[in-house]
Amino acid sequence: MSEFQLDARLARDSDLVTVLGLCQLRILHDSRWPWLMLVPQRAGKTEVFELQPLDQALLTFETNLVAEALKKVTNARKINIGALGNVVSQLHVHVVARNEGDPNWPGPIWGHGSATAYDENAKKAFLKTLSEALSS
Template sequence: MLKGQKRGFELDKVLHADSMPVMWLGLCELRVMDDCRWPWLLLVPQRPGVEEMHELTPLDQTMLTFESTMVAQALKQVTGCTKINIGALGNMVRQLHVHVIARSEGDPNWPGPVWGHGVRRPYRREDIHQFAEAVRQAM
């Protein structure tokens, strides 16, 4: 079991393959999506079997809101973006996870959604680590 991971929790294989860990928060693991087209973070609540926000306890719902806000503020500080998009879709990956994405005018598919637009462009290793460190420092 990884440090900070809750007993019985297992990260979805797709989330594991498409993202990299940044840090542990109180409820969630913060991860960066490996797509350099957008500064894109994920919050993954460490609760086994949870697919929807309403399945969380009221305290966990509050924590998720608090952590989402903290991450959004840090991402805005790091990127200077125009807009922060926050969403929990779960159509492809059922495990509850929240996307926090920095958007700016002129970025790929602005002002449209990031989902389904083009082909993912992985970061260079040093760039993803540098971005993750900037987010950690802003948190």
């Protein structure tokens, strides 16, 4: 059995926030949307159905946990959850807070404009608030 390795593109485009039971929780390098990503730490997985049933349940639990915390800290109108994998096939789940008036609302975030880097202080404050929401 091979060992889990994070795809280089996912590593390049995000930072590790924490490790949950199954997944790495990562924040994308794009401040236009509060945009998180869950990456199950299982080697060679590209689809949810390839996970063992217990891992599927844990992925659902962790996705819901992160989505609820993100909605709480952002007061988002909508939380978008998606596992596309058309460009990076390694299994990963995007969790994005959306509001009317954000870039490209109500359209998709993918392929819209260029990423905007976070102000480091704003990013730290957001992650602190998110961490508190995840632990409550």
